[in-house]
Every structure is written in structure tokens, then in C-alpha cells.
Amino acid sequence: METGKPGVRSSRRRAVEDRAVAWLTARRAMLDPREARPDSVLFVRKALIETAFLVGLRARLDDTPLDGDYADILQQVADVAGEPSYREMIARDEQALLLYAGTYAALRLCGRDDPEFRHVIQQAVDGGYAAAFERVPYRQLDLLHTLYLCGVEHDLPAMDTVLPFTLLCRNPNVLKLADADVYAITHTLFYVTDFGLREPVWPDGHGTGAAVELLEALLVLAEGRANADLVGELLCCLYCLGVDDSQAADRAWDFLESVQEDNGRVNGPVGVVHPGLDHGDEGFRHWAEGYHTTIVTALAGLLRRSPLRHRAPRRDPAAVTEVALGAPLRRAVVWLCEQSTRDGQSEQSEQGLERGDLAQGPGAGLAGVTAAALGAAAIQEHHLAVPALEHHAALLAAAPPGFWQEQGMEVAGEFALALRAAGADCPSLTDFLKATADVVGSLDTVPDDVADGVRKLVELGFLPPSTVAAAAAPRPSTPGERRAYPARTALALCEARESYHLGRVAALVRGLVQEGWGRHRITRDALAFLLAQQGTTGAFGHCADDDRTARARAQHPWTRSAVTALAAVGSSAAVSST
Numbered sequence: 001m002e003t004g005k006p007g008v009r010s011s012r013r014r015a016v017e018d019r020a021v022a023w024l025t026a027r028r029a030m031l032d033p034r035e036a037r038p039d040s041v042l043f044v045r046k047a048l049i050e051t052a053f054l055v056g057l058r059a060r061l062d063d064t065p066l067d068g069d070y071a072d073i074l075q076q077v078a079d080v081a082g083e084p085s086y087r088e089m090i091a092r093d094e095q096a097l098l099l100y101a102g103t104y105a106a107l108r109l110c111g112r113d114d115p116e117f118r119h120v121i122q123q124a125v126d127g128g129y130a131a132a133f134e135r136v137p138y139r140q141l142d143l144l145h146t147l148y149l150c151g152v153e154h155d156l157p158a159m160d161t162v163l164p165f166t167l168l169c170r171n172p173n174v175l176k177l178a179d180a181d182v183y184a185i186t187h188t189l190f191y192v193t194d195f196g197l198r199e200p201v202w203p204d205g206h207g208t209g210a211a212v213e214l215l216e217a218l219l220v221l222a223e224g225r226a227n228a229d230l231v232g233e234l235l236c237c238l239y240c241l242g243v244d245d246s247q248a249a250d251r252a253w254d255f256l257e258s259v260q261e262d263n264g265r266v267n268g269p270v271g272v273v274h275p276g277l278d279h280g281d282e283g284f285r286h287w288a289e290g291y292h293t294t295i296v297t298a299l300a301g302l303l304r305r306s307p308l309r310h311r312a313p314r315r316d317p318a319a320v321t322e323v324a325l326g327a328p329l330r331r332a333v334v335w336l337c338e339q340s341t342r343d344g345q346s347e348q349s350e351q352g353l354e355r356g357d358l359a360q361g362p363g364a365g366l367a368g369v370t371a372a373a374l375g376a377a378a379i380q381e382h383h384l385a386v387p388a389l390e391h392h393a394a395l396l397a398a399a400p401p402g403f404w405q406e407q408g409m410e411v412a413g414e415f416a417l418a419l420r421a422a423g424a425d426c427p428s429l430t431d432f433l434k435a436t437a438d439v440v441g442s443l444d445t446v447p448d449d450v451a452d453g454v455r456k457l458v459e460l461g462f463l464p465p466s467t468v469a470a471a472a473a474p475r476p477s478t479p480g481e482r483r484a485y486p487a488r489t490a491l492a493l494c495e496a497r498e499s500y501h502l503g504r505v506a507a508l509v510r511g512l513v514q515e516g517w518g519r520h521r522i523t524r525d526a527l528a529f530l531l532a533q534q535g536t537t538g539a540f541g542h543c544a545d546d547d548r549t550a551r552a553r554a555q556h557p558w559t560r561s562a563v564t565a566l567a568a569v570g571s572s573a574a575v576s577s578t
Contacts, residue, residue: 009250009253010305012257013253013257013301013304013305014301014305016253016256016257016260016297016301017297017298017300017301017302017304017305018069018264018301019260019263019264020260020264020265020266020294020295020297020298020301021054021069021070021073021264021298022069022263022264023263023264023265023290023294024051024054024069024073024264024291024294024295024298025069025070025072025073027287027291028051028072028073028076029076030044030047030284030287030291031044031047031048031051031076031077031080032044032048032076032079032080033045033048033080033086034080034083034085037279039277040277040284042099043273043277043288045099045100046099047288047291047292048077048080048103049098049099049100049102049103049106050102050291050292050295051073051077051291051295052073052074052077052081052102052103052106052107053102053103053105053106054073054295054298054299054302055070055073055074055077055106055110056105056106056107056108056109056110056149057109057195057299057302058070058302059109059110059111060109060195060197060308061195061196061197061302061303061306061308061309062302062305062306062307062308063307063308066110074106074107074110074112077103077106077107078107078112080103081103081104081107081114081117082114086100086103087100087104087114087116087117087120088120090120090121090124090130091120091123091124094124094127094129094130095129095130095133097121097124097125097130097131097143098142098143098146100121101121101146101147101150101152102146104117104118104121104150105146105149105150108149108150108151109149118150118151118152121150121152122152122153125147125152125153125154131143131147131154131156136184137162137163137165137166137167137188138166138167138168138184138185138187138188138191140156140162141159141162141163141166141187141188141191141192142187142191143156144156144157144158144159144162144191145159145190145191145194148194159191159192159200160192160200160201163188163192163200163201163202163203164203164206166184166185166188167181167184167185167188168184168185168188168189168211168214169202169203169206171210172185172214173525173528173529174214174217174218174221174521174522174525175493175494175497175522175525175526175529176497176529177218179227179230179269182218182222182230182233182234183230183233185214185215185218185237186230186233186234186236186237189211189215189237189240189241190236190237190240193240193241193310195240195303195309196239196240196241196242196303196306196309196310197308197309197310198310199242199310199312207315207317207318208241208242208312208315209315209316209317209318210317210318211237211241212238212241212243212246212314212315212317213316213317213521214521215234215237215238215241215248216238216246216248216521217485217520217521217522217525218230218234219231219234219235219248219251219252220248220484220485220487220490220522221487221490221491221494221522222234223251223252223255223487224487224488224490224491225491226259227269228255228256228259228266228267228268228269228293228297229268229269229292229293229296230269231252231255231256232252232256232266232293232296232297232299232300233296234252235249235252235253235256235300236296236299236300236303238252239300239303239304239306239309240303240309241312242309242310242311242312243312243314244311244314245313245314246314247484251484252300253300256297256300260297264294265286265290265294266290266293266294266296266297267289267290267293268289268290268291268292268293269293272288272289272292273285273288273289320519320524323524323527323528323531323569325378325379325566325569325570326379328531328534328566329375329376329378329379329563329566329567329570330379330381330384330538331534331537331538332372332375332534332538332539332540332559332562332563332566333372333375333376333381333384333385333538333563334384334538335537335538335539335559336368336369336371336372336375336388336538336556336559336560336563337368337369337372337384337385337387337388339365339368339552339556340364340365340366340368340369340372340388340392341365341369341387341388341391341392363403363406363407364556364557365392366392366396366407366411366415367407367411367560368556368559368560369385369388369389369391369392369415369418370411370414370415370418371559371560371561371563371564371567372384372385372388372563373385373389373414373415373418373421373422374414374418374563374564374567375563375564375566375567377418377421377567378566378567378568378570378571379570382421382422385418385422386422386424389415389418389419389422389424390422390424392415392426393419393424393425393426393429396426396428396429397426397427397428398427398428399426399428399429400428401428401431401432401435403428404428404429404432405432408453409436409450409452409453409456409457410452410453412429412432412433413433413453413456413457413460414456415429416429416430416433416456416460417456417459417460420460433457433460433462434462436453436457436462437457437462437463440454440457440463440467441463441467446467454467485517485520485522486512486515486517489508489511489512490522492504492508493505493508493509493522493526496508497526497529502530502533502540502541502558502561502562503557503558503561505526505529505530506530506558506561506562506564506565507561507565508526509523509526509527509530509565509568509569510564510565510568510569512526513565513568513569513572514568514572518569518572527565527569530562530565530566531566533558533562534562538559539555539556539558539559540555540558540559540561540562540563541554541555541558541559543555
């Protein structure tokens with residue numbers, strides 16, 4: 001995060017805005033659709049309205065006279081829009097009303113009203129189609145906001161009436177949102193806040209705090225993907241909501257400054273220009289791929305410094321709804337115990353031990369029972385796992401040391417702790433843990449990668465408490481304003497969800513909770529996704545496979561991982577386990 005005096009930061013961010021506007025101004029001739037190739041005319045018209053709107057917002061958000069680069073762009077826009085061939089396109093293509101009306105709105109905001117232009121817009125709105133055909137909610141807000149800036153009368157619903165139907169107000173899961181969804185959210189906020197000049201009337205259950213939390217979560221993902229366009233739009237939305245004291249905004253500025261080219265251009269995401277549209281013209285492609293993100297960067301600077309923008313103290317979301325983990329964990333624990341001790345497994349396990357074939361032995365069942373014990377403990381219903389624990393303790397009473405070595409201390413140690421809580425014992429495991437403790441006790445230093453195992457040995461009484469100090473790993477700090485949510489982990493969660501790698505999702509959730517990120521929006525949404533994968537049997541995972549054996553083979557590790565993660569959540573302060 002950027003450090004330094006506020007005045008220095010402000011100066012640097014103003015420089016980012018100025019460089020961006022200078023780059024746009026130097027290429028303002030690219031905004032003339034009259035000079036564009038036939039197959040790129042619509043693209044240029046879109047760029048014209050977006051650039052024009054930036055200048056209109058400059059006039060609206062900054063009460064000083066329009067001059068310099070902004071004035072030069074305005075003149076270019078006025079030259080193009082002053083031609084009948086431009087404004088009369090509204091009457092000939094009513095479905096594209098917004099493609100032209102936004103240009104008029106920008107001119108009007110800059111004191112360049114054109115009564116003929118306005119007349120054509122009003123005719124289209126009154127004509128029974130341009131303002132009447134079906135639009136998704138955020139596009140309807142776009143229409144309403146544009147007509148408001150144009151001063152055009154209509155009988156359409158108010159913006160605050162449309163707001164409840166937007167994606168923004170449907171509490172979306174951030175891990176599932178595509179770029180197009182994020183743009184729908186950012187544009188919704190642009191329009192309902194009038195770019196920071198009004199406070200929206202939120203529907204019940206929603207508010208500025210929840211919207212800010214969502215934006216900051218999406219910023220983690222946008223920065224992690226190096227998508228400067230979305231970083232810029234999300235940053236603008238924070239300002240539109242009146243937020244100034246956001247560490248996420250500071251990091252977004254640092255990111256934009258780091259990717260801005262020396263000439264002021266900020267490159268956009270891949271796919272902005274359709275293949276072949278540039279006809280091999282590198283200058284056109286260079287402009288087309290960067291103009292929008294450069295506009296967004298300039299707009300962020302303009303919003304940041306606007307003396308007219310609404311400002312308000314930072315608002316946290318309402319109290320996070322605690323997730324009830326009791327029922328999901330209970331069902332999963334029962335399923336794991338049943339699967340781990342099902343008929344025929346005992347005989348198979350004994351044969352596996354006799355052959356020394358660990359792959360065919362009781363390892364999978366042991367891991368399941370251990371996870372079940374963790375889950376039962378998290379909801380304080382230890383009795384659910386006791387029969388399965390006793391079953392495996394008896395089964396493994398004479399297991400060779402190699403078997404326990406194969407399981408590792410995470411499973412062996414947790415199994416031993418669960419046995420102790422159940423009042424049961426497994427002689428072969430006790431011998432293995434004693435031998436392991438002797439090895440650890442002979443070491444001068446304890447490696448970091450065995451620290452958790454050492455803690456288990458201390459808790460079990462096989463090592464003195466002083467050993468813990470030698471094995472102490474750095475304790476994660478409580479998440480605060482100066483600690484950034486781990487973007488790589490957030491992206492890994494998205495990838496694991498998309499590939500339906502439930503074990504990976506569960507492991508990442510568990511790690512985030514242990515690191516103190518249990519209450520963060522991204523972690524909560526990952527947990528919600530994980531819980532939604534539990535079936536009526538208690539098992540986790542939808543296999544899309546009709547073979548019962550294949551289903552059980554897939555669901556067993558998924559359920560083990562999910563229960564272990566939910567147990568970590570339940571034992572943390574993040575959510576309730578009841």
C-alpha cells in the first residue's frame with residue numbers, strides 16, 4: 001500500500017488523471033465516426049460517447065471553468081455531434097438511443113445545449129419504442145440516468161424503484177461473478193448515485209456498507225487478475241458511495257499508477273478489439289485497447305478530487321448473518337462414520353494390514369473417522385463419532401509403524417486426540433507417537449513444517465510444553481485495515497469452484513479461517529458455496545455420475561475435506577456452529 005503524506009498522494013493521483021486525459025486528448029481525432037472504416041463505426045461511436053461523458057462529468061463534478069485538455073476533447077465532440085448525420089441517427093435507429101443521447105447529455109452539462117438534438121431525443125422517447133423495449137435492470141438505470149441528464153421528460157419508473165431488481169441487490173456470490181456481472185454492478189452504482197452526487201434509496205436489507213464490502217471483495221479479484229479496467233471502475237464506485245477512507249482504494253490507486261504507461265495510457269483487458277477490426281492498423285488497435293481503461297482511470301481521479309461529490313464516513317455492513325453449521329456437520333459426521341465402518345470394510349482392512357498394502361488398507365476409513373471426530377467436536381456432539389473411533393482403534397490395535405507413518409501426524413495426531421476424548425486407546429498408535437516424540441526430542445531445532453505435529457504431541461503429553469516454543473510458527477495477525485486479503489488465494493478459490501475441485505475449496509477455506517479471514521466476504525461466499533454442495537444424505541459433492549461406487553469414491557474425500565473445513569470455521573469466531 002502506498003505510504004507518504006496525504007498531499008503527496010493527492011498530487012500523484014492528480015498526475016495520473018492529468019496524464020490519462022492528455023493521452024485521450026492527443027488522440028481525439030480517433031473519435032470521429034465520419035473518418036472510421038465502415039466495420040468500426042459503431043466502435044468509434046461508443047468511444048465518442050464514453051469520452052464525451054468523461055468531459056461532461058468534469059463539468060459537473062468540478063465547478064472550475066473547463067479548459068486545457070478537457071476543453072479540447074469537448075470541441076472535438078461538439079464538431080462531430082453538431083452534424084445532422086450524427087444526431088439524426090437516433091430517429092433512424094431508436095434501439096441505439098443511448099449511443100447518441102449520452103453525447104447530448106455531455107454537451108448539455110458543458111453548457112453546449114443543442115435544441116435540435118434534444119428534440120430528436122424527445123421524439124424517440126415519446127415514440128413508443130426507444131424507451132419501452134425490454135432492458136435488464138442496470139440498462140434501464142442507464143436509460144433513466146441519461147434522460148435525467150438530458151432533461152428529457154418521460155413516464156418511466158424512478159431509479160430507486162428499479163434498484164431492487166439489479167444484481168447488486170441480489171447478494172451475489174463473488175466467486176461466481178463473470179466480468180460482465182461486475183460491470184453490471186459498477187454501472188448500477190454509477191447511475192443510482194449519479195456519479196456520487198446523490199444517495200440511493202436502498203431496498204430493505206441492503207445499504208452502503210454492504211455495497212462497499214462487495215466492491216472491496218471484487219477489487220481483490222480484479223487486482224489479482226491484473227484487470228485495470230475493473231479496478232478503475234470499482235474504485236470509481238467506492239467514490240460514488242462517498243468512501244474516502246478505504247485501504248482497498250489506496251491499493252487500487254497503487255495498482256493503476258503501476259500499470260499506467262509513461263504517456264498516460266492504461267491498457268485494457270484482452271478482447272476489447274474484435275480480431276480483424278483493426279485491419280492491421282497498429283495505431284488504431286493501440287488506441288482502441290486502451291481508451292476505455294484510460295477514461296476510467298481519469299474518472300477515478302476526477303471523482304477523488306471533486307468538491308461536489310457526496311462524502312460520508314465509512315460504513316461497515318450490517319452484522320454478518322452467522323452460518324448455522326450444526327445441521328450440516330451433524331449429517332456429514334453421521335455419513336462419514338457410516339461409510340467408514342460399513343459392512344465388509346473390516347475384513348478388507350484386516351487383509352490390507354496383513355499384506356502390508358497400505359493403499360488397500362483402512363487409511364481412507366481412518367481419515368474419514370478422524371474428520372468426523374473433528375466435526376463432532378466442533379458442534380460439541382462427540383458421541384456421534386465414538387462408535388466409529390472405537391471400531392478403528394480395535395481394528396488398528398496391531399497396525400505396523402509404517403501404516404501410521406503413511407497417515408502423517410495430521411491424521412494420526414487428530415485420531416489420537418479424538419480417542420483420548422472418547423476414552424479409547426490404540427496400542428500401535430501410542431507406540432508410534434512415543435517413538436516420534438523421541439525423535440523430535442533429540443533435535444536441536446524443530447522444522448517449521450512439523451510444528452503442527454509437535455503441538456499435537458505436546459497436547460497428547462508425549463512432549464513437554466517447552467517444545468512448543470521451539471516449534472512456534474508466526475501467529476497470523478488479526479485482519480485489519482493494513483493487511484490485504486490474499487489475492488492468490490482468492491483466485492485459487494475461483495478456479496477451484498469453476499473446476500468443481502471441492503477438496504481444494506475446502507482446504508482454502510480452512511486456511512483462510514485459520515489465518516483470521518473468516519469474516520471476509522470472499523471467505524464467507526466460498527463457505528456458502530461449499531455448504532450448498534451437501535446432499536440429503538449428508539455427503540458433499542454432486543458427482544454427475546450414476547454409478548454408486550464411483551459416487552461414494554468421489555464423495556468420501558470431498559466430505560472429509562468439507563467437514564475438516566467446517567470444523568475449523570465452527571471453532572473460530574467467524575460463524576456460529578449451532
